[in-house]
Amino acid sequence: MSSFDAAAPIESAATPPSSWYTDEDLFSLERESVFAKTWQPVARVDALRAPGDFLAGRWFGEPIVVVCGRDGIPRAFYNVCRHHGAEILTGAGRVDELRCPYHGWSYDLDGRLRKAPRTAGIRDFDRERMSLRSLQLETWGPFVFVCTDAAAVPLAPRLAPLESRLERSRWRDLRFATRRTYEMACNWKVFVDNYLDGGYHVPSVHPELGSDLDLATYATETFEHFSLQSARARESERLGGEVLYAWLYPGFMLNRYGPVLDTHWVVPLAVDRTRVVCDFYFLETEGPEAERFIERSIRASDAIQREDIAISESVQRGLSSGGYDRGRYAPRVETAMHHFHRRLYADLRAGLD
Ligand SMILES: [Fe+2]
The missing domain is CATH 3.90.380.10 (Naphthalene 1,2-dioxygenase Alpha Subunit; Chain A, domain 1)
Known part of the structure; x- marks a missing residue:
């Protein structure tokens, strides 16, 4: 150096x-x-227009998914199930929910845990705290930028x-x-x-x-x-x-x-x-x-x-x-x-x- x-x-x-x-x-x-500290243009706005439109990828070593919410707003999450860590979505497409292929835990388009099947008897389980971990997302022009640094200053x-x-x-x-x-x-x-x-x-x-x-x-x-x-x-x-x-x-x-x-x-x-x-x-x-x-x-x-x-x-x-x-x-x-x-x-x- x-x-x-x-x-x-x-x-x-x-x-x-x-x-x-x-x-x-x-x-x-x-x-x-x-x-890991800079904004990366992972997707295009025109590919995330309708609720449930998503794009999943591994960018800079991190499994990430960007998905359009029911409110039309795109959000970014770590594409990692809070249960045992499996990647949830692959490729691109349109979904109603983010459903983990491993044990079927599912998340709403805004990342909130919807279903955790067969977890009867579990204690100290705060569903509100089991949302998908979110990442910073910003759109600029036709581009969707994501940043893995929660402290990153806004891009625009x-x-x-x-x-x-x-x-x-x-x-x-x-x-x-x-x-x-x-x-x-x-x-x-x-x-x-x-x-x-x-x-x-x-x-x-x-x-x-x-x-x-x-x-x-x-x-x-x-x-x-x-x-x-x-x-x-x-x-x-x-x-x-x-x-x-x-x-x-x-x-x-x-x-x-x-x-x-x-x-x-x-x-x-x-x-x-x-x-x-x-x-x-x-x-x-x-x-x-x-x-x-x-x-x-x-x-x-x-x-x-x-x-x-x-x-x-x-x-x-x-x-x-x-x-x-x-x-x-x-x-x-x-x-x-x-x-x-x-x-x-x-x-x-x-x-x-
Ligand atoms: Fe050149």
């Missing part, structure tokens, strides 16, 4: 040592002091400056179309670093995208909990106007361009393995013309994604080699990356203390 000097200005700073990207202990520390106020930028782009009119999931052999931070290099890699790694973006207009702004990169795009079918690349600490990216929003949710699987979940939203999703446009957009995005994955896996091999320890920043372009590393350092320090 002490080999990264978070106080150094970007002009003289070195990047974090390669062990941050390869060390199992640091990966465990990140799980506790970064991912900290994203207000980003929200006002997105409001101008009609983002509330966007409709979810489809999802693509990628897995890659690199540390999650390699993929994030690549995203936060201020467009530095675009001309060499994505020559086709580079020709659509006016890189001279590329600008980076950093905020406490997110950073924003933006550029003007030359008019083309997919781009046109302002392109926004927003990154929410630690691993959620929103790319807003033309009639499209695509999001990347970075999920660490192991110190050298990462999943990236890409959701695509469009202003128009109905009709054959919209469908053709969606298909072309996803093909273009998929090509960019493959280029980013290939370079990220290459970087991971280099970071794991004896031939590299630490690098430097390009001060005019890699400001968002430096901001990320400083923010991460502060959280890891706090975790150690």
